[in-house]
Amino acid sequence: MSLSPQWLDELRARISLSGLIGRSVRVTKAGREFKACCPFHNEKTPSFTINDEKGFYHCFGCGAHGDAIRWMTDHQGLPFMEAVKELAVQAGMEVPAPDPRAAKKAEQQKSLHDVMAAAQDFFVRSLADERGEQARRYLASRGFPASVVRDFGFGFAPDSRTALKEALSAFPDDMLIEAGLRIVVEGKEPYDRFRGRLMLPILDPRGRVIAFGGRILSADKTDAPKYLNSPDTPLFDKGRTVYNLHRAGPASRQSGRVVVVEGYMDVVALAVAGIAEAVAPLGTALTEHQIERLWRLVETPTLCFDGDSAGQRAAMRAITRALPLLRPGHSLRIVTLPAGMDPDDVVKAQGPAAMEALLDGARSLVDVLWEVERDAAPLTTPEDKAGLKARLLAHCETIAHPDIKSLYRRELTERFGDLAFARKERVPFQPRQGNSGLRGKGQPWKPAPAPLAEQDKAKMLRIGNGPSTSLLAAVLSGLILHPAQIVRHADALARLKPDDPATCALIDALLVQADTMQTLESEGLRTILLERGLRLPSAQDYAGMRFGFLAGSGDSTGDELAEAVALLVELPAVEEALEHATKRHETEFSDESFAEQQRLLQRRLALLARLGQMGRARAAL
Template identity: 55%
Template sequence: MSLSPQWLDQLKDRTSLSSLIGRSIKLTKAGREYKACCPFHNEKSPSFTVSEEKGFYHCFGCQKHGSAIDWMIDYGGLDFMDAVKALADEAGMDVPAPDPQAARRAEKRASLHDVMEAAQERYAEKLRGLEGAGARGYLEQRGLSPATLTAFGFGFAPDERGGTTRELSRFEIPQLIEAGVLIDVEGKQPYDRFRGRVMIPIRDIRGRVIAFGGRVLGDGEPKYLNSPDTPLFDKGRTLYNLDKAAPAGRQTGRMIVVEGYMDAIALAQAGFHDVVAPLGTALTETQIEMLWKQVECPILCFDGDSAGQRAAMRAASRALPLLRPGHSLAFATLPAGQDPDDLLRSAGPRAFAELLERAEPLVERLWNHERAAAPLSTPEQRAALKARLNEHVRTIGDDDIRHHYNDAFRERIDTLFARAPKRYAGGGYGGGKFVGRGRGQQRGGQWKPPIPPASAALKGLNTASFDHSITRAVIAGLERFPDIANTHFEMLSDYHPVDTDLAQRLDTMLSGTPAPSKGLDPEGGYPISTTAELYNRAHGPNGVEPLIFSFNRQAAPGAAPSGDEERAKRDLCEAIRVMVERPAIEAALERATRAAETNLTEDSYAEQQRLRAVREEFDRRLADLMQDEDF
């Protein structure tokens, strides 16, 4: 089979070399390139370089060098055609059929670049001539300078149906149709696709014209018209202005994404040259990967209206399965009713720069969107917020990133639903009648003992001595740091220890009621406890070794707590999460094990192994928190 150089170049353009190689070896960003220890020979310091800009990898030690196709051959062990087919399948390209007619068609497609260049020259000439006076007036009204018009190749398509066929007669009509500049309607003569429009060429990353966008003059519809998909142009795999923005982004370390090409042009004229735009579609997975080839965290700047924010959330949702360490998205929201051009006109470039400086990370955008999506006044509405956030987390492909997003959302939920400490009459937080109603509070401010906890049969599956020890340790830590109970009120309210004494201690703490003791701390309203007493409370049941943490470690009787208090609080927060989540994992693992024993399939086995790995991860997190007694 003969593959044309043009087709192979297109295949390489559509392949992210760093993503391809990064699946097999660990790459580290080094300036504009990536480095790693060479997979083709043994070495201690990295001499293997991957250059997205140049489209090749190179080892300065063993001199191994090649493109994406060479990588599939050298590292993957494939032959040439298998390597090409594998890459073409990922890039969404059809490998030319191995027959003479297919070869001739490939050669004809290669000549489409000539068609597009000729069409571009024609449109640019029309804009400069008498026919383009109205278009020039419109562009001047938009505030575009002659230099900008030249730099972006603006043109004009006269309002006529046969001009393209007449003036580009050196090309065959099927070529003009295939290039998208003519429309072929059955039973009619092919006619001009673009008529009475300001023309903007769309280029690939190598600067070649592959399509056009046309803005109608006057009130016609559609206002903007793009070329159809052709052998040269796939709108879901193209970013407008990437040929100019890529080198600019390497200088600024930034890439800005706006909604349309007129926005990109206006920003470039204002000095923001590192700006691109999708072409009439929501940002696709391929376009996100293209952006990550340039910078690790591009900034999406969409309009502040509902349509713009829906587009931002679609991009966020599509990015989640693709996330990898160091690569994400940020979001800058324009004022409602304004696009970039409006903001530049009303407030100047500095206002737009400040907007970029305030860009939200992806995790904040997801949180703010879901928090504002519905009221949060009832338990059901709060549970719905958790469900929506959990759905986002589940789509994240990278295990480590998924873990961090889960923690980030839990922290925000804890803060949002934190229960304020309860005050007591008589001043401060101790010594006097309880003011306000808690879980053990009667009307009129009179305290009564909390309602006894439900029976063990209704309390979940946390009956193992190991889980019992975790609970004792956490509650001992909460008695030392009662403010943590307030910030984790929602999470702790969902947790029900089986042990009656522990359940009552937790219930008392969450109700804001002072626990019975010999004396109360006048500042906090909680029992005065030495570190040694806290340590003893953290002991496991008979015969079980105590779990020792920074928040309840052993000390001499009567000694004041010592050490890093902030670290102790952080460790306590993490221990709470492990304590609350682990029983559900145990229950799910037990169900999966029973299912696998009943009907062992690939799916049931995989689910059991997945849950076992999750449980091991929870135990690892707990082990990381445990300290030696002499810490």
């Protein structure tokens, strides 16, 4: 399909932008323009202006800017061509068709839209007459107010094999079958697909009925599925359609989120609770196409799953679908509901605030992936643990984006290391106290508390101000100068936790480079780091100390850099242990605490002396 600039300009000229926006936002006249509170961010004082003469809107608060087509894509959540088609209908223009076959298909779809609209009218009328009494009682039992029943278009399909066909007699049976409203069985007369069910229309982003979902009402029909959806048709592709997207799109602009639940009745229940940005897949696990459509609305949709094993399986299906698609800033967040409860149960039992609290506590995709795989099987043997690591790395390999793949591999490997190689608490040796060596004489024995430096020792080594900071700057400069050494020291780098965010970002970038298994020349690496806006250390950062690995390139360079890295790891660990030992001695004031403090103090002085020797020795060269 070719849309010329002239045709698009004519389309924009025929649309009243203030009238278009005014359907969703309250606008007021302000001179030759219109004003409104911006629908793209929360504000109390209007800063959103609409200029019909120039054909654009602009927000002076958040910078949102665009024309009628941009409004339909950004605010209404429509794809570009859907937005153009919707505006063309309003403007009374024909969208150019690429060829006769496409024109014929468009005409066919238009006719099917008429069929679906007529079916929806019939279902709504049936709900209101005597045939819909049972359905009305069910809706009342769910606590759905009349306004919600009307807005979501609830209806009723009579328990008859021909009621719909008779009501839609103006349409040939072939069209009803093609629309998925009637079923053909070889050797039998076609019959209505939906019978004795509460009906809910499924709409496309333009608000047109394209399919139906039906919930059975009779408890006697145990052999029938509880929920029944339309089959795939020329209008309806269940793997690409997201239920309630046309309502959730505008609502998500206000809330900044999209909530994905398992079924359309959950969507309605959340709407009653005031959560209007809820959507649902239709009879399948969340597909790649549906994830992409949700990402057009928000960067991190929130998925809700039951807390039982079936909910965990559903969460993993969504995660495995999403992993290959991940890109910077785009992911999923996951909420695990209490076991045996759906969103409606949570709202009714604990109130909307409880559901909001669950949504606020949504976990990241990597957290849920780790927890599900960790708990999937026992971890009692080395083989069990190796299996966990293999599963985690297999998930990482499915991620297409190289940086995200590397960061996932690093994050999950760290968690696996903490689990598989956890430090076991040692009971320190305690000599017998007292003057006598005889059993039972002298002071009674009691175990001394473990040194604070050994209690709950953090896996990360904090580096604040002082010698460690200067040494870290020198080491990072050395690794940038000798990129081949990065892989050798990746584990040590991963343990460091500088206070400076810029230094943390630089370490992460070097670790990502190590994960790529690609060795660059120094200048190439510097170029990559600078292009990413990272600050590289300078001679001032390491107090002018002239380490050999910063000046030379001989065989000893790697060994000298390794010695500096070892010193960098041990020095902050000793400083932290000394701090704990000092606090312990101030509390206990015992010989043991004093001895431990002095031992660590001497070790720190020795490390600082070695650091000074390294710098002075190289400066003399």
